[in-house]
Amino acid sequence: MEIKKGIGVSPGVVISTAVVLDAEDLLIPERHVPAGRTTDEVTRFHQAIASAIAEISALREKMIAEAGKEIAAIFDVHIGILKDKSLLKQVEVEIVKQQTTAEFAVSIVMRRYSQAFLKMSDRYLSERVKDIHDIERRLLHNLIGQKHYDLAHLSRDVVIIAHDLLPSQTAALDRTHVKGFATDVGGRTSHTAIVARAMGIPAVVGLGNITSEVNSGDTIIIDGHHGVLIINPDEEQLVEHRESEKRRVVVETQLAELLHMPGQTLDGHEVALMANIEVPAGIDEAVDRGAQGVGLYRTEFLYLTREDGEPSEEDHYEAYVDSLRRLHGKPLVIRTLDLGADKYTQSKQANPERNPFLGDRSIRMCLHDIPMFKRQLRAIMRASTQGDVRIMFPMISTLMELRQAKMVLYDVMEDLEDEGLPFRREIPIGMMIEVPSAALMADSFAKEVNFFSIGTNDLIQYTLAVDRTNEKVAGLFCPAHPAVLKLVRDVIRIGQRHNISVSVCGEMAGEPLYTLLLLGLGLTLFSMNGPDIPEVKKIIRSTSMEHARQVARRVMSFDSERQVMHFLREETRKLVPEAF
Numbered sequence: 001m002e003i004k005k006g007i008g009v010s011p012g013v014v015i016s017t018a019v020v021l022d023a024e025d026l027l028i029p030e031r032h033v034p035a036g037r038t039t040d041e042v043t044r045f046h047q048a049i050a051s052a053i054a055e056i057s058a059l060r061e062k063m064i065a066e067a068g069k070e071i072a073a074i075f076d077v078h079i080g081i082l083k084d085k086s087l088l089k090q091v092e093v094e095i096v097k098q099q100t101t102a103e104f105a106v107s108i109v110m111r112r113y114s115q116a117f118l119k120m121s122d123r124y125l126s127e128r129v130k131d132i133h134d135i136e137r138r139l140l141h142n143l144i145g146q147k148h149y150d151l152a153h154l155s156r157d158v159v160i161i162a163h164d165l166l167p168s169q170t171a172a173l174d175r176t177h178v179k180g181f182a183t184d185v186g187g188r189t190s191h192t193a194i195v196a197r198a199m200g201i202p203a204v205v206g207l208g209n210i211t212s213e214v215n216s217g218d219t220i221i222i223d224g225h226h227g228v229l230i231i232n233p234d235e236e237q238l239v240e241h242r243e244s245e246k247r248r249v250v251v252e253t254q255l256a257e258l259l260h261m262p263g264q265t266l267d268g269h270e271v272a273l274m275a276n277i278e279v280p281a282g283i284d285e286a287v288d289r290g291a292q293g294v295g296l297y298r299t300e301f302l303y304l305t306r307e308d309g310e311p312s313e314e315d316h317y318e319a320y321v322d323s324l325r326r327l328h329g330k331p332l333v334i335r336t337l338d339l340g341a342d343k344y345t346q347s348k349q350a351n352p353e354r355n356p357f358l359g360d361r362s363i364r365m366c367l368h369d370i371p372m373f374k375r376q377l378r379a380i381m382r383a384s385t386q387g388d389v390r391i392m393f394p395m396i397s398t399l400m401e402l403r404q405a406k407m408v409l410y411d412v413m414e415d416l417e418d419e420g421l422p423f424r425r426e427i428p429i430g431m432m433i434e435v436p437s438a439a440l441m442a443d444s445f446a447k448e449v450n451f452f453s454i455g456t457n458d459l460i461q462y463t464l465a466v467d468r469t470n471e472k473v474a475g476l477f478c479p480a481h482p483a484v485l486k487l488v489r490d491v492i493r494i495g496q497r498h499n500i501s502v503s504v505c506g507e508m509a510g511e512p513l514y515t516l517l518l519l520g521l522g523l524t525l526f527s528m529n530g531p532d533i534p535e536v537k538k539i540i541r542s543t544s545m546e547h548a549r550q551v552a553r554r555v556m557s558f559d560s561e562r563q564v565m566h567f568l569r570e571e572t573r574k575l576v577p578e579a580f
């Protein structure tokens with residue numbers, strides 16, 4: 001038995017049998033063809049291109065149906081590259097001039113292409129390199145006549161262990177049999193992770209050398225929530241995970257009855273449960289789980305799923321109107337772009353930053369690129385007449401930053417007015433509290449916004465000095481740390497004092513362990529991943545507010561996260577024995 005820690009990029013727990021994929025780097029030998037046969041090679045090349053376009057188009061359709069058109073856009077880029085006239089020309093020239101095979105010409109030209117991107121040493125562009133590698137392999141397999149994407153036709157349940165999965169491989173996975181996957185490399189915002197989340201496949205990435213530590217046939221537990229993979233678990237762990245699986249099934253079956261019940265304590269205190277989404281299609285599943293709206297729309301994913309330049313105002317607008325249509329009047333909190341740090345775009349800078357989490361990310365990046373910021377704000381304001389839209393600024397760390405962001409927003413309103421375009425001037429304006437300076441200054445901020453949303457993922461990272469994406473210090477990343485809890489408590493209190501709404505939209509809001517505590521601290525709005533809603537709702541419906549307050553008082557008297565977690569686990573189990 002071995003436990004490995006990586007980065008959980010798509011939630012859910014699975015136990016299944018491993019299939020380890022070989023790193024398949026095809027080595028294509030240089031082979032000469034007689035001058036008279038180069039035309040045949042060019043024809044073979046064009047046939048391979050045509051088949052590749054047909055295959056990717058089919059994959060794109062599958063993605064549109066399963067995950068929406070924003071995710072499918074990843075494959076528009078693939079098709080674009082396959083139709084790129086200059087690329088086609090370069091391969092033809094290579095075949096004819098060097099008198100070589102189509103395979104060899106493809107491998108040479110594609111490698112040249114990806115090296116050009118690699119030289120730019122940029123995470124966003126390195127994602128593009130992966131796409132090029134993906135296309136190259138598809139073309140080569142078509143030329144060699146090998147069918148390689150057989151992960152689409154499995155006959156039994158498996159989890160896939162691979163060095164890396166290409167976005168198209170992930171999209172082609174047979175959802176009925178592939179129960180999860182784990183990879184050596186990767187991060188939360190890689191295309192593979194985005195596709196996995198959109199398809200609901202539990203996944204852990206960034207596991208280092210997992211392909212050499214697992215053998216096909218091993219029993220594997222993948223916990224996509226906590227970023228954990230267990231190789232050949234012992235009996236105790238198997239029992240524990242099967243029990244948790246059973247509990248999940250019980251919760252699932254209770255889902256239908258819970259769905260239409262309010263998030264309300266036994267003594268009648270109402271709590272709103274909302275969803276975090278990355279793409280509009282995510283709303284449908286969240287609403288099916290009982291979401292009363294979207295408490296956090298991570299709009300940066302509009303950038304992360306496309307590579308053919310930045311989204312236009314129309315792209316933003318369409319995504320927001322699509323979301324509102326799916327919400328049927330329920331609220332939509334649109335968070336303005338939170339790019340940078342782990343969410344690319346070093347492409348905006350020639351030199352990558354040394355400390356991207358402390359660098360030009362999020363609202364700072366927007367204030368450095370006003371035209372980009374305005375494009376998004378215009379789209380949000382135009383969409384504001386079509387539903388309950390609220391706007392939220394991320395990563396605010398100083399009052400000046402908030403004021404500047406609001407000024408840009410008011411500028412946009414003036415422009416729209418001059419153009420005669422309708423918008424809702426009284427749009428609620430909120431900010432995220434995810435930097436300790438914002439939490440400590442909440443009293444001042446509360447006078448200038450309509451709501452707060454506590455982003456615990458970043459608040460924990462910045463309070464405890466723990467990089468949230470670094471698996472080496474993942475054990476130190478803990479919502480139960482008393483320092484974090486004090487900040488959360490104070491922000492909720494200050495919100496109450498100023499009569500503005502406060503929510504928590506970090507992962508902590510969806511962890512059943514913290515439900516009683518957050519409730520007892522006075523939180524009335526939780527925003528989380530759709531699948532977490534039923535369990536959190538169940539806990540809320542099983543306690544009185546009085547009891548939750550007592551729990552919170554006790555928790556705030558502890559000075560170690562272990563005490564906090566132990567106490568919360570015990571208290572929650574008393575109420576909902578099937579929790580955890």
Ligand code: PEP
Nearest residue numbers: 434455456457458505506
């Ligand atoms: C957070 O930081 O808690 C948050 C919700 O934002 P993100 O995870 O997108 O940084």
Ligand code: MG
Nearest residue numbers: 434455457458
């Ligand atoms: Mg954040």
